[in-house]
Amino acid sequence: xxxxxxxxxxxxxxxxxxxxxxxxxxxxxxxxxxxxxxxxxxxxxxxxxxxxxxxxxxxxxxxxxxxxxxxxxxxxxxxxxxxxxxxxxxxxxxxxxxxxxxxxxxxxxxxxxxxxxxxxxxxxxxxxxxxxxxxxxxxxxxx
Amino acid sequence: xxxxxxxxxxxxxxxxxxxxxxxxxxxxxxxxxxxxxxxxxxxxxxxxxxxxxxxxxxxxxxxxxxxxxxxxxxxxxxxxxxxxxxxxxxxxxxxxxxxxxxxxxxxxxxxxxxxxxxxxxxxxxxxxxxxxxxxxxxxxxxxxxxxxxxxxxx
Amino acid sequence: xxxxxxxxxxxxxxxxxxxxxxxxxxxxxxxxxxxxxxxxxxxxxxxxxxxxxxxxxxxxxxxxxxxxxxxxxxxxxxxxxxxxxxxxxxxxxxxxxxxxxxxxxxxxxxxxxxxxxxxxxxxxxxxxxxxxxxxxxxxxxxxxxxxxxxxxxxxxxxxxxxxxxxxxxxxxxxxxxxxxxxxxxxxxxxxxxxxxxxxxxxxxxxxxxxxxxxxxxxxxxxxxxxxxxxxxxxxxxxxxxxxxxxxxxxxxxxxxxxxxxxxxxxxxxxxxxxxxxxxxxxxxxxxxxxxxxxxxxxxxxxxxxxxxxxxxxxxxxxxxxxxxxxxxxxxxxxxxxxxxxxxxxxxxxxxxxxxxxxxxxxxxxxxxxxxxxxxxxxxxxxxxxxxxxxxxxxxxxxxxxxxxxx
Numbered sequence: 001x002x003x004x005x006x007x008x009x010x011x012x013x014x015x016x017x018x019x020x021x022x023x024x025x026x027x028x029x030x031x032x033x034x035x036x037x038x039x040x041x042x043x044x045x046x047x048x049x050x051x052x053x054x055x056x057x058x059x060x061x062x063x064x065x066x067x068x069x070x071x072x073x074x075x076x077x078x079x080x081x082x083x084x085x086x087x088x089x090x091x092x093x094x095x096x097x098x099x100x101x102x103x104x105x106x107x108x109x110x111x112x113x114x115x116x117x118x119x120x121x122x123x124x125x126x127x128x129x130x131x132x133x134x135x136x137x138x139x140x141x142x143x
Numbered sequence: 144x145x146x147x148x149x150x151x152x153x154x155x156x157x158x159x160x161x162x163x164x165x166x167x168x169x170x171x172x173x174x175x176x177x178x179x180x181x182x183x184x185x186x187x188x189x190x191x192x193x194x195x196x197x198x199x200x201x202x203x204x205x206x207x208x209x210x211x212x213x214x215x216x217x218x219x220x221x222x223x224x225x226x227x228x229x230x231x232x233x234x235x236x237x238x239x240x241x242x243x244x245x246x247x248x249x250x251x252x253x254x255x256x257x258x259x260x261x262x263x264x265x266x267x268x269x270x271x272x273x274x275x276x277x278x279x280x281x282x283x284x285x286x287x288x289x290x291x292x293x294x295x296x297x
Numbered sequence: 298x299x300x301x302x303x304x305x306x307x308x309x310x311x312x313x314x315x316x317x318x319x320x321x322x323x324x325x326x327x328x329x330x331x332x333x334x335x336x337x338x339x340x341x342x343x344x345x346x347x348x349x350x351x352x353x354x355x356x357x358x359x360x361x362x363x364x365x366x367x368x369x370x371x372x373x374x375x376x377x378x379x380x381x382x383x384x385x386x387x388x389x390x391x392x393x394x395x396x397x398x399x400x401x402x403x404x405x406x407x408x409x410x411x412x413x414x415x416x417x418x419x420x421x422x423x424x425x426x427x428x429x430x431x432x433x434x435x436x437x438x439x440x441x442x443x444x445x446x447x448x449x450x451x452x453x454x455x456x457x458x459x460x461x462x463x464x465x466x467x468x469x470x471x472x473x474x475x476x477x478x479x480x481x482x483x484x485x486x487x488x489x490x491x492x493x494x495x496x497x498x499x500x501x502x503x504x505x506x507x508x509x510x511x512x513x514x515x516x517x518x519x520x521x522x523x524x525x526x527x528x529x530x531x532x533x534x535x536x537x538x539x540x541x542x543x544x545x546x547x548x549x550x551x552x553x554x555x556x557x558x559x560x561x562x563x564x565x566x567x568x569x570x571x572x573x574x575x576x577x578x579x580x581x582x583x584x585x586x587x588x589x590x591x592x593x594x595x596x597x598x599x600x601x602x603x604x605x606x607x608x609x610x611x612x613x614x615x616x617x618x619x620x621x622x623x624x625x626x627x628x629x630x631x632x633x634x635x636x637x638x639x640x641x642x643x644x645x646x647x648x649x650x651x652x653x654x655x656x657x658x659x660x661x662x663x664x665x666x667x668x669x670x671x672x673x674x675x676x677x678x679x680x681x682x683x684x685x686x687x688x689x690x691x692x693x694x695x696x697x698x699x700x701x702x703x
Contacts, residue, residue: 020340024365024446027409034412034428065272065339095359098350099343100281100288101271120365120446167384169530170595194524195511196597199608199621210608212595216529221595244511244628270341281346 002141004080008054009134011043014084015053015077019070019106021060024120025087029057037123044130050074055082055130058106061089061096067103074110082113082133086126091115113137148191148215148222149173156183169220172210177226177235180211185241187213187222195244196221200252202283206230207258211238211245228258237263255282302326306642321633321649328641333634348620353379353589356617357451360607363622365446366409369402370600371622372451374607377532377596379453382589382611388580391455392534397571398442398450399533399598400564404475405434406601407557407564410650411482414554417646418495419684423485430478437471440464455583465572472568479565483558486551491690496551500636500648503548512632513603513625515556520548526599538570550647589615600625643683 018026032039033046047053050073062070074083083106088094090106106112116129149171153160159179164172175183187193193213200209207228214221228235237260239246249260250269257280260266268275280286306323324332344363348356356379360371373395380387408431415423435445441460442448450456460468486492507517517524525542527535543559545552591613597606603625610619637648 020342022362022365022368024368027366028446031428031432034432035425036429036432060340061342063340063342064275065341068272069339095347095362096342099347100286101341101343119362122445166592170381172593194508196604196606197608197621197623197627199619201610201619201621212606212608214530216524219530221530223595243509244631247627247631248623268338270338272338281343 005137006141008080008082009137011045012054012082012130012134013045013047013052014055014057015047015050016057017050017059017070017073019058019060019062019066019090021087021089025059025089028120028123029059029086029126032123032126037127039127050077053077053081055084057084057086058090058112059086061093061099061102062104062106062109063099063101064103067109071109083110084114084116084129084133085112086116086129087121088117088119091117094119148218148220151191152183152186155186159183170223171220172223172225174225174227177228180224180226181236181238181241183224184211184213184238187224188242191215191222193222195242198245198248198252200256200258200282202256204284207233207256209235209252209258232259233257234259234261236261239263254280256280257283303331323637323642323645325642328643330637330640330642330645333637335630335633337630345620345622348622349617352615353453353617356620357453358449360622361447361449363624366406367402367600367602367605368447369398369450370598370605371607371624372449373399373533373598373600374596374605375609376451376453377598378594378607378609379589379596381594381596382592382609383586383594385454385584385586387455387584388582389534389537390459390575390578390580391582391584392537393571393574393578394456394460394582395451396534396538397460397568397575398438398448400567400571401434401437403564403601404561404568405431405438407561408434410557410601411554414647414650417650417683418492419687420492426478427482430475433471433474437468440467452583453589454586455581457583459582460575462576465575469569469572472565472572475565476562479558479561483555483562486554486558491687492554493551494690494693495687496549496554496647498547498549498551499640499644500550501548502632502636506632506635507548510632510635511628513628514599514601515553515560516603516629516632518542518544519552519556521546524604526597526604530597532596532598534571534574535567537574538567540567589613602626603629643686646683 016026016029031037050056056074056077058070060066085091085106089096093102093105096102114129114133116126118125149163152173156179159176160173161176162174166172188195193215196212196214198209198211200207205227207230209226209228211224212221213224226235235258237249239249246264247269249263250266252258253260253266254268254271254275303324303326306325307321322334323330344359348359351359357372357375360375361368363371408427412424412427412431415421415427438448439445441464442450442458450458502512502516502520504520504522507520507522513524521544523542523544528542540563543556543563545556589611591611593608593610595608597604605625606623608621609617612618633649637645640648
């Protein structure tokens with residue numbers, strides 16, 4: 001297991017899973033790939049299938065319909081796989097917590113390895129969040 | 144210009160017009176008889192060449208209310224046709240066949256407010272999941288919180 | 298429908314649209330699309346109901362979260378609606394600030410669409426270039442409003458934050474710097490033979506279809522329907538600045554690209570005029586309305602994708618009793634029923650994207666054999682089909698390509 005986690009911290013391939021977001025976190029994730037931030041130079045790449053992914057970026061507050069799909073997608077991912085909650089909505093449901101179409105928060109559905117708060121978080125914050133996640137995992141391995 | 148339109152509607156559908164309220168030169172609210180609404184909507188859409196914007200359905204103390212918003216783009220004006228429906232069993236003729244743009248919004252009002260649209264071409268759930276509790280309409284005033292559903296099906 | 302020949306390609310549901318992400322089912326016969334099913338609701342968060350529990354000051358923050366890409370359009374329409382309830386007027390400086398924010402957002406949104414459209418065609422160069430030139434626009438937002446997205450600038454009766462005088466020259470410089478790349482995009486769009494071969498006469502939406510289905514924004518203006526709320530129902534400062542409505546005639550995807558590129562140039566023009574006026578007009582930014590009288594109000598704004606429509610009903614308290622939101626894609630998405638049918642599968646991706654439903658890279662598509670339910674093809678393959686077609690065309694037009702890009 002530890003070897004797998006160590007391998008996972010190199011050049012993370014991410015899958016982007018939008019669970020009823022407002023799109024803002026999503027375009028900021030895409031911003032990371034374009035010339036100004038360009039995280040591909042660190043080997044971070046967006047992949048089209050969750051089966052290739054090392055980390056799943058979840059955005060949005062997850063409504064009833066999206067929740068079913070999200071469960072299925074996370075179950076399909078090759079384990080171990082990090083789940084990163086991006087934006088206030090997926091961290092805490094924010095202002096949608098009282099809505100009739102919301103069921104529960106993301107961390108009730110799946111284990112979450114990193115929370116990146118903000119509405120939307122800046123691209124720099126996302127990079128920092130991923131770095132913090134990698135460092136935490138490596139530190140845990142050393143112990 | 145402004146009054147020609149209202150007079151035209153009045154002349155054509157005299158007894159179906161219950162009330163005309165000119166809020167300002169840009170907004171006109173016309174209360175009409177629900178039974179004649181499809182004809183009046185078609186008149187606005189075809190003869191007056193209005194653009195169908197959307198419907199707003201709402202649940203008030205005295206019953207259900209639907210506003211059909213039609214924009215007259217040349218005249219900087221919005222004509223709102225208001226119908227008031229029965230509080231117990233709201234039901235109205237669908238205009239989706241005459242005004243195709245209204246198809247989706249009628250589906251939405253049906254599932255969120257529980258207003259029945261007679262002769263709608265394709266009445267299915269639009270926004271909510273298919274396992275949504277029957278007879279549970281979230282935009283009604285007397286809606287009771289319901290968070291079940293999905294657990295039962297899995 | 299013959300069961301042996303028709304196959305179903307599901308697209309989605311994971312591609313987030315502003316309020317309504319969709320799940321398309323393409324029914325195909327061989328390469329040709331014969332029918333389209335649209336299913337939405339993966340993004341329904343009950344914002345209309347939530348708005349009934351908030352005060353008028355809080356509602357703009359909530360409706361801002363309807364969509365992150367056109368995140369000023371909804372507050373814009375919202376404050377228009379609330380001001381319409383009481384017939385309020387706002388200071389002129391606030392009008393210019395509102396107009397400026399709204400137009401700058403149009404530039405960023407259209408650049409975003411242009412980039413994604415390029416990506417779907419396999420033209421990743423266009424993607425990277427468009428998003429590269431989008432960054433200065435976001436810088437401009439950060440400078441003037443304090444955030445890259447979700448600016449929280451609007452409140453009923455004015456704006457929340459004033460522009461500082463010393464920031465205006467920087468904003469002007471950014472706008473000046475935008476003109477060259479925008480003209481370059483216009484040139485690419487007009488002259489690139491591959492784009493022409495790929496987009497001309499694809500996904501045609503006729504004038505009649507647009508009128509019938511109530512298509513809005515660039516989708517309808519590309520078909521020659523000159524609906525533009527900014528001109529027809531003037532609000533904010535749109536009747537105080539000079540600009541033109543861009544329309545084209547053909548209604549295909551190519552024309553939708555052209556309309557958007559030309560609109561960005563118009564937006565730059567409007568933004569510059571607003572900045573000039575902001576140097577002189579100083580009559581406050583907030584009219585400070587305390588009470589919203591009973592009544593009803595309608596507000597709209599021409600968002601990058603079309604008209605946003607808000608209806609608010611007030612009973613004299615500090616909360617609305619009914620709040621209705623209509624996003625432009627609610628009207629535009631059903632037009633896909635007409636635009637996609639009859640064309641090939643490889644054209645379907647760009648046609649579905651042409652109405653600008655914020656196709657954010659997370660789609661999953663699988664071709665399922667309608668009889669056996671067996672997966673034949675994934676989203677990746679569909680994208681590959683689309684990109685391969687472009688590559689073939691690129692080779693064919695190689696000599697003419699060089700001329701355009703240099």
